[in-house]
Amino acid sequence: VRSTMKEAGLDRHSKEEEDPITLRHSFAEKYDPVTGEEHHNRDEPVTHDDHHVGVLSEETRDALKPPLSQRRATWPTLLWSAMAALNSVNLGYDLGVSTNAGPLLMKDQDLSQCQLELFLGSLNFWSIWGALLSPIVTESYGRRNTFFVAALLFVVGVLAQSTAKSYAFLMLGRMVVGLAVGVGEAVDPMYIAEIAPPHLRGELVSWAEAGVSFGVVLGFASSFCFNMEDPTNWRNMIAIGAAMPIVMILLVKLRLMPESPRFLVQKGRSGEAREVLERIYPEPGVSERVIKEIEEALQLEEAASKAVGWEALLCQPSPATRRMLIVGCGLATIQQAVGIDSIMFYMMFVIQASGIRSDTGQAVALITLGTVKLIFVFVGAKLLDKWGRRPMLFMSLLGLAASLVVVSATIDGDSPLAKMVLIGSLATYLAFFSSGLGPGNWVVISEVFALSIRAKAMSIAILPNRITATIMASSFLSVAKALTWPGFFMLLCGICLGSCLFLYVYLPETAGKSLEEMAAYFAEITGDRSILDVEEKLHGGGGDLELNKIDQREVSTEMSSDQKGFNVANGALS
Numbered sequence: 001v002r003s004t005m006k007e008a009g010l011d012r013h014s015k016e017e018e019d020p021i022t023l024r025h026s027f028a029e030k031y032d033p034v035t036g037e038e039h040h041n042r043d044e045p046v047t048h049d050d051h052h053v054g055v056l057s058e059e060t061r062d063a064l065k066p067p068l069s070q071r072r073a074t075w076p077t078l079l080w081s082a083m084a085a086l087n088s089v090n091l092g093y094d095l096g097v098s099t100n101a102g103p104l105l106m107k108d109q110d111l112s113q114c115q116l117e118l119f120l121g122s123l124n125f126w127s128i129w130g131a132l133l134s135p136i137v138t139e140s141y142g143r144r145n146t147f148f149v150a151a152l153l154f155v156v157g158v159l160a161q162s163t164a165k166s167y168a169f170l171m172l173g174r175m176v177v178g179l180a181v182g183v184g185e186a187v188d189p190m191y192i193a194e195i196a197p198p199h200l201r202g203e204l205v206s207w208a209e210a211g212v213s214f215g216v217v218l219g220f221a222s223s224f225c226f227n228m229e230d231p232t233n234w235r236n237m238i239a240i241g242a243a244m245p246i247v248m249i250l251l252v253k254l255r256l257m258p259e260s261p262r263f264l265v266q267k268g269r270s271g272e273a274r275e276v277l278e279r280i281y282p283e284p285g286v287s288e289r290v291i292k293e294i295e296e297a298l299q300l301e302e303a304a305s306k307a308v309g310w311e312a313l314l315c316q317p318s319p320a321t322r323r324m325l326i327v328g329c330g331l332a333t334i335q336q337a338v339g340i341d342s343i344m345f346y347m348m349f350v351i352q353a354s355g356i357r358s359d360t361g362q363a364v365a366l367i368t369l370g371t372v373k374l375i376f377v378f379v380g381a382k383l384l385d386k387w388g389r390r391p392m393l394f395m396s397l398l399g400l401a402a403s404l405v406v407v408s409a410t411i412d413g414d415s416p417l418a419k420m421v422l423i424g425s426l427a428t429y430l431a432f433f434s435s436g437l438g439p440g441n442w443v444v445i446s447e448v449f450a451l452s453i454r455a456k457a458m459s460i461a462i463l464p465n466r467i468t469a470t471i472m473a474s475s476f477l478s479v480a481k482a483l484t485w486p487g488f489f490m491l492l493c494g495i496c497l498g499s500c501l502f503l504y505v506y507l508p509e510t511a512g513k514s515l516e517e518m519a520a521y522f523a524e525i526t527g528d529r530s531i532l533d534v535e536e537k538l539h540g541g542g543g544d545l546e547l548n549k550i551d552q553r554e555v556s557t558e559m560s561s562d563q564k565g566f567n568v569a570n571g572a573l574s
Contacts, residue, residue, distance in 0.1 A: 073200050076279040080195055081204045083257050084188040087147060088211030089218070090154060090244040091181060094123075096219020096370065097241060099347040101234040108231035113477050115167060120345045121474030122171065123178045128466045130182015137183060143191045143260040148252040150184030151245035153177070162239035180245075194260040195280060206381050209439065213374035216344070220366035228359045265294045301455070308453050308534060313460070319526035320519070321453060325460065327506050328445045332461040334499040335441040336468035338400055339492045340433050342476040347426075349477065353485050354411050354422045365423050373430040380435035388511045389444045393503055396436020401496035403429035408489035447510035450519040452534045 073081075098120055106116045138146045153176055160173030189208035196204040222240070226233040251257050261280075264273035270291055277287035308321075317325060343350065351365050384392050406425035410418045449457040480488040508521055516535060523532050 073197065073204065074280060074282060077195060077197070077200075077204070080257055081192045081207055083251050084147075084191045085207040085211035086244060086251075087150065087184055087188040087248055088208045089215040090151075090241070090248065091185060092212035092215020092217075093219045093241050093244065094154075094158075094177060094181070094215075095212075095344060096216035097222050097237050098123075098219070098345050099366065100219065100223045100228075101237045102346070103348055103352070104228070104231045104234035104237075108234060109167065109170070111167065113481070117474045117477055119171060119174055121342075121470050121472075121476075122174050123181060124341065124466050124469040124473055126175045126178025127182035127185065128463065128470075130179040131185070131462060131466070132182070133179070134183045134186055138187060138190065138263075139266075142263050143187055143194070144252055144257055146183065146187040147191075147248055147257070150180050150187065151248040151252070153180035153183065154245040155242045155249070158238055158242045158245075162235045162242075191260055194262040195258075195276070197280065206378065209377050209381075210374065213370070213377050213434075217367060217370035217374060220347075220370045221363070223359060223363040223366065228362075261290070262294055262298075265291055266298055304451050305455055308456070310456060313453055313456055318530045319528040320522040320531040321450075323506075323522050323526050324449055324453070325457060327448050328457060328461045329464050330502055330506065331441055331445055331448075332465040333468050334397075334502070335437055336465055336472055337495050337499065338397070338433070338437065339472055339476075339495075340438070341469045342472040343426075343429070345473050346476050350411070350426070350485075351423075354419055355414055356419055368423065369427055369430055372427045373434050376431040376434035377439065379431075380439045383435060384440050384443065385511065388509055389440055389447075390503070390507060390509045392436045392440055393444070393507070394500060396432050396438075396440070397496045397500045397503070399432030400429055400437070401493045401500075403432060404489045404493040404496065408486040408493070411485045411489070444507070444510055447513065447515070448508075448518060449515075450522075450531055450535060451515045452531070454515075 102116060102120060105111065105119070106113075111119070134146065137149055141149075157173050157176030157178075157180055160176060161170055162173075164170035164173055188211070189205050192205050192208060193201055222237045226236055258276045259272070261273040261276045264270070264276070273291060273294075274287050277290050281287050281290060313321065313325075347366060347369065348362065351362050356362055356365060380392070403425045407422060407429065410422040410425065413419065413422070445461055446454065446458065479491075483491060508518070510518060513521075519531050519535050523529050
């Protein structure tokens, strides 16, 4: 670069110009750093002389290109990420349409309150079994075929629900949709994480979470497309949900989506992986380096999975491991105990209870709430890293509690002002959840568990999360009837405040901490060094893990793409 600048007449031999960064900036003023073409004043004619021709050599252009960590995503990367996010839109639509279809279904099929609760709440129960099935499908048949399986189950389940003539057949269709949610909820962020360059992974994976929220908005908007006075229109609302999975099936079968490079390397198909990676990383030699990094990551994950067995984790956990499980499972339970899933399922009932009777008013309220949730998904993703995990979680829970107090105070109000305040407080409830507890929950849980137990511990943590969601969604109307609406929302407020106390006592700050540092923290507060011994063996027994001096290893701190997808999917689903 110095030599080329000197030839171009930009080297003025000043002290300031000797600085490499300053040289680079001065050079960039004269030449485009990517194309290497010379910049010209638009008012002056373009001329060339014998001293320089205005176009740099290929070597110089490569030297002046921004580093990989600053490159933009290629268009295939963006296109494939958008295709994967379509699956999340489908998941979100099913969640959103339930709040519109629920009251109509109850009226048309003459369902009892308990039957409707079981119908809506069973989705979370069956998603547990789908989630257990998902790793088998993704690891055996690939990410792309998992999209196909999830989409096919969605089509079958949606059509079964929309054509059901009996409650039993309706529940059968709901079971199939629940399995589809469990299978599909992790595959799209997992797929995006595996095709995205590391410096763009967080941004692109957030498309999956945004896709769920966008799908919720579409589901809420279904009330605009159908006559809400006709109780049979619940069938049409649900049936439309088959459109997006059909598109997903076509994308897979037409091979418009490639298989994940990680899966291809894992199965020994490095040649195919290289072809995909070359479209993600067009620079020469980068794809080979990425393949090597994937192979090393796979070896580390295999060693981690064998470090601690299920028996040691469930039956005889060490004090440090037990403390990690308390924090992780407690936080997973809190995410659903604050009522987010149940409020989303029964939002129409809450709006009707507030006294908003017109179809247009209800639809506008729903779409407004869904849009607020969508916007604050992006806000939370940025603030979690900037402000830290603990402050954001406390702010989220206290904001939820304050919002629920206002909902409780205004839900029985008859004045237009009371209705406006109610909708505003519901919006702040969704905003505080989406900016803290929603995206932050699974991020923090993944950072709490040591590498040697993380995969198994995350599988344990999802169980109380989904079980709590099932209980909350299956008892929402019954508890609200027993406590009255104001009493019910005050109960949720109490849960939020109790959750704050739990996190204040048990949750450490995890932002900026490596997994080794977190293991050392739990070892220190429990007086149990066994977890550090396991981590040392996992890293080769080099004695790198010390309580006061911890090596910051990028490879050990980096989550597997499977786990990243798992984390985002669970936050997005909520």
